[in-house]
Amino acid sequence: MYAIECKNLTHYYGKKLVYENLSFNVEEGKILGLLGKNGTGKSTTINILNGFLQPFSGVCLIYGENTQTLTPETKRRIGFLIEGHIQYSFMNIHQIEKFYSGFYPDWNSAPYWELMSKLKVTPKQKISTMSCGQRSQVALGLILAQDPDLLILDDFSMGLDPGYRRLFIDYMREYAKAEHKTVFVTSHIIQDMERLIDDVMIMDYNKILAQQPVEQFMNTFRQFNITLNSPGQEVDLDGIAVNIEKVKDKIEFYTYSTEDEVKSYLASKGIDYSSFEERKMSLEDAFIGLTRKY
Amino acid sequence: MLKSILYKEWIKIRLVVWIALGLGLLALINIFLKVRHDILFVDAANYWYSFLFRGYTYFSVLKFLPFVIGLAVAIAQYFPETVNKRIKLTFHLPVSENGILIKMHAFGAVILLALFLLLLGLFTAGSAIFFPSNIIRASLLTMMPWFLGGMATYFLVALILLEPMWIFRGLYAAVAAGFVTIFFTGASIGAFSPVLLPLALITLVLSCVVLFSGYRFRKGEM
Amino acid sequence: MIKFSRYILVATGILVASIVLPSLFWTIFEKVPRSPNIFYSTITEDFVIVDGSKKKNPKGKEYTSEEYEKILPFMFFRQLMADGTMPDSINGVLMEAPSISRASSFYRYTPKRTDSPVPTLWPMFESQSGKVNLSMPEDYFRIEKRMEFIVARTNEVNEEKSSLFTSALAEEGFSFPAKIIAGIPTTRKSCDEGYFITDDAGALFHVKMIKGQPYVVRIETPEELDIVYIEAVDIRSREYYCYVFTRNKGIFVVMDEVYDLQRLPVDGFNPSIHTFRLTSDLFNKCITVMGSNWYEAIAIDDMYNVVATHGEEWEDLYERPDGKMFASIFPFEIRMRDDNSSFVRFYFKPSPGVRWLIVNLLALIAAVVLIIRRGWPLRSNIPDLLITAVTGVYGLIATQFFPNKFSKVKPPVKN
Structure with a gap:
């Protein structure tokens, strides 16, 4: 479903x-x-x-x-959190809770107040005067109460x-x-x-x-670094790589292929390299690898 | 649900409404203190004469007050909704999008109307001390376009504020300026009487035009 | 509902455009319309037409300033006397300053008079106080269900005076309320003659106050007069009390003391659109009736017999270059004010002819082009196109200011 x-x-x-x-x-x-x-x-x-x-x-x-x-x-x-944790910032945390509770029959204010109790805000303080982090907690609390x-x-x-x-x-x-x-x-x-x-x-x-x-993506998307023996060599990795970064003799490339597949591809293209390394990536690394830096 | 909707609108406009009421009362107090003073100095018969035959309007300080109040209430009510496109929150509430906009708008209009009627009522009561019904009737006829203009201002400024694109805000503002000017064209006492009903009808139908901006917003004109 | 709200906005846009654009047009292009003044000269026994700085007779002969002053001796008698060129007598009548100025009067009626808000409270002066100067009364009267005097100081009705006058009116057969009340509500007049009032049945009355008592005369009118306007005058000759303008029988004056209604020899006068002027001197009265592009001048003697007439017609507004230009751009205009009224209304003025059709067609083509360029289907924009076809420039502007986003958009063509 x-x-x-x-x-x-x-x-x-x-x-x-x-x-x-x-x-x-x-x-x-x-x-x-x-x-x-x-x-x-x-x-x-x-x-x-x-x-x-x-x-x-x-x-x-x-x-x-x-x-x-x-x-x-x-x-x-549907609970909707707008970019920037936008809320009716002309209200304070009591007014906004009172406002929203009228729209949702199953409103459960407990998680909201639990989050609010951790914020160092005064009861009459308008949301507009809160920090971005505090505002995010208000927005989150409202969504949790909406359930x-x-x-x-x-x-x-x-x-x-x-x-x-x-x-x-x-x-x-x-x-x-x-x-x-x-x-x-x-x-x-x-x-x-x-x-x-x-x-x-x-x-x-x-x-x-x-x-x-995300697990599958992290397991199949890989980064390899190689160092070429002759920096001037024309390298064609288009067959396997989704993104290539080349600085002098060092090449970083990202691929969905396994180490074995990459090595045999490099051999088939006659690419002569001195070092070969697979780098462990975070999701952020993988994201940049996939979408390029610029 | 309606209670919640009105609660939020009231939080937005209450300060402006109280200030407007205060200003209105101050204006009325000013008017009648001045009438009392002038009648003592120039004699009541002469004072009536200047109204009847010289076109002197003792209430002209009220002329732009409804315009300012309409403008202020519209801004207080709709400007916070447009900052960061906050109206998205409103449209996301589990009610019909047009329905909630109509309720918000009707609330603002009713508050504004109540405020205007209160001021007009107090004006009538104050005038009754000094003037006969003929002069009061003519005065109210003369003020009516100003108060209608205040309502029209409220409706059109709401339209302008909720419009998502700046260029169209400008175009709407041009039309609104042209239209609202009609209500404030200088004219002799009672000169607006034949056009009051048509103007009132146009103002009444203008009450729903805010839906146009709301629709444009919802359909992604941004 | 939303579509409806858009059409309201489009209609408002058209309304505003049809007020603002023509007003801008006229501000830039309007030429001063012709508005001659016509006098009758006892010396030449002919009219003198003053048109701008030119003075001439009906045959077109132009007068110099000196000639002009000489043939209108009653108008310029102070100048002529100072110059020593005033004749001693004209038509055997000795020329003396007091009699000349007593006989001269000027009156002008414009259609605004009948179409203006009128006061409903009037001061009733004591017309025989025995004092030289008139004094302002302390009360004002209104004639609604009865005649009531309200004392300004207390803002209360003077019951005694009110019943006194009400019964005096009722005795003369006055049916309440009053329709027209005409008088001269100022102390700056030579004497007080009270008010000329029509009752609910249209009958004419003269009401004034003499030594605190009501004086009421029911004035016999010759026929069923549809009186639309009365103007009381304070002329020094005391020849008549007031002018009476009717919609059906022309213009009358009510003769002093005898209350005879003397009809002025003017036919086809429409008080809603025509201007009326009357200048009077020792021997003649010169009446001018003027429309927007014509006048008819009538000179009468002291017995109200016509001695000469003259008329002229010229280009009407829409026959002039500025008017023609307007009528070939705009299909109509709306004004909030009108020359013939003091009231604010939506004055709708359609342009004569069909020359504006070309501009409307161009506006329509522009609308079609704009719709196609945005990739909107023409079909769902037919109402907009119809609006533009009928209202031309106004509709084009209004439909663009409030765009029709209700039609499904076609995706742009890929390059």
């Missing part, structure tokens, strides 16, 4: 293509991370999912309903210091797994992300570069 199904999404801004025929699903109970550099269409996808954007073609379904025309019942099952089945978190790590980011991720992971929640999260900061997500979807301009369980 899928919580989110997007089929053949195509969208343009003016004449600029964002993506074409993008399809993906999010299984219930899974945490999917949509990772990509700025401007690759993460926000576009979030906006389509929330019905704030009508794609040129294609359709997104949440719990079987077109996201352009979500019913209040379905919206009640939605699907959480859509848009670039939640933006502006958070490492401590708050780690706190947020660990709390979210534990909560989602314990309560069997589905989470759709986007981020352009990859650090710590492997602690949170089950599946990864890496987006580049106009296309999806990878879409698979």
Whole structure:
């Protein structure tokens, strides 16, 4: 059973293509991370999912309903964290809790107050005067109190210091797994992300570069470093590598091939190298390897 | 749910509403203290004369007050929604998007209307001390376009603020400026009476145009 | 609902554009319209037309300034007397300053008079106080269900005075409330003659106060007059009390003391659009009735007999170059104010002819091009195109200001 199904999404801004025929699903109970550099269409996808954007073609379904025309019942099952932890910052934490509780019959304020009790804020302090980290806790607390089945978190790590980011991720992971929640999260900061997500979807301009369980991706996507014997040699790695970085005689390349496959490929191309090394990568390394540095 | 919606709108506008009420009361107090003073000095008959035959409006300090109040309430209510596109939160609430916008807007309009009616009521009561019904009626007729203009300002500024694209905000503002100017064109006492009903009807239908901006926002004009 | 809200905005846009754009156009291009002044000369026994700085007779002969002053001796008698060129007598009548100035008067009626907000409270002066100067009364009257006097100082009705006047009116058969109340509500007049009032049935009354008592006269009108406006005048000759403008029978003056209604020899006068002027001197009155592009001048003697007439017609607004230009750009305009009224209204003025059709067609083509360039299907934009076809420039602007995002967009063509 899928919580989110997007089929053949195509969208343009003016004449600029964002993506074409993008399809993906999010299984219930899974945490999917949509990772990509700025401007690759993460926000576009979030906006389509929330019905704030009508794609040129294609359709997104949440719990079987077109996201352009979500019913209040379905919206009640979706928790939405806006990029930058935007909330009604003209309210204080009591007012905002009172406001939201009116919309959700199953409102459970306990986790909200638990998080709030850890913040060093005064009861009458407006959210606008809080730090970014404190605001993220307010936004998170509200979503937890709402107790939605699907959480859509848009670039939640933006502006958070490492401590708050780690706190947020660990709390979210534990909560989602314990309560069997589905989470759709986007981020352009990859650090710590492997602690949170089950599946990864890496987006580049106009296309999806990878879409698979994060464990599988980490196990199959590899980085190799070789040193050439003659720096001037023409090297053709296009057959196996998805990304190559060459500095003088040192070559870094990223591939889905195994060590054996790479070695036999190098031999078949007659490439003469002195050292050969596979580098262990974090998700962030892999992300940069896949999407290139620039 | 309605209670929650109104609660948030009230938090946004309450300060402006109290200030507006305060300003309105100050203006009224000023008007009637001045009338009392002038009547003592120039004699009531002469004071009436200047209204009847010289076109002197003792209430002209009220002219732009409804415009300012309408503008301020609209900004207080909708500007916080546009900062960081916060209206997304509102549209994400488990209610119909148009429904919630209509409720928010109706709340603002009703508060504004109540404020205006209160000020007009107090004005009428104060005028009744000094003037006969003929002068009060003519005064109210003369002020009516200003108060209608205040309502129209509220509706159009909401439209402008919720519009997601700056260029269109500018275009709407041009139309709004042209339209609102109609209400404030200088005219002799009672000169607006034939056009009050048409203007009131146009203002009434303008109450729903905020939905247009809301729709443009939801359909990704950004 | 949302589509509806867009059409409201488009309609508002058209309204604003059709007010603002024409007003801009006229500010830039409008030429001063012709507005001649016509006098009657007892000396030449002919009209004198003053058009801008030119003075001429109906045959086109131009006068110098000196000639002009000489043939209008009553208008310029102070100048002529100072110059020593004033004749001692004209038509056998001795020329003396007091009699000349007593006989001369000027009155002008514009259509605004009948279409203006009017006061509903009036001061009733004591017309025979025995004092030289008139004094402002302390109360004001209104005539609604009865005639009421309200004392300004207390803002209360003077019951005694009110019933006194109400019964005096009722005795003369006045049916309440009053329709038109006309008087001269100022102390700066030579004497007080009270008010000329029409009642609910349209009958004409003269009401004034003499030594605190009501004086009411029901004025016999010759026929069923549809009176639209009365103007009381304070002319030194005391020839008549007031002018009475009717919609059906022309213009009358109510003769002093005798209350005879003297009809002025003016036919086809429409008080809603025509201007009326009357200048009077020792021997003649010169009446000018003026429309937007014509006038009719009538000279009468002291017995109200016509002695001469003259008329002229010239290019109307839309026959002039500026008007023609307007009518070939804009299909109509809306004004909030009008020359013929003090009221604010939506004055809708369609442009004559069909020359604006070309601009409307161009606007329509522009709208089609814009729609196609955005990749919108024409079909779902038919209402916009219709609006543009009918309202031209205004519709084009309004539909672009409030764009139609309801039509499904075609993806751009890939290069």
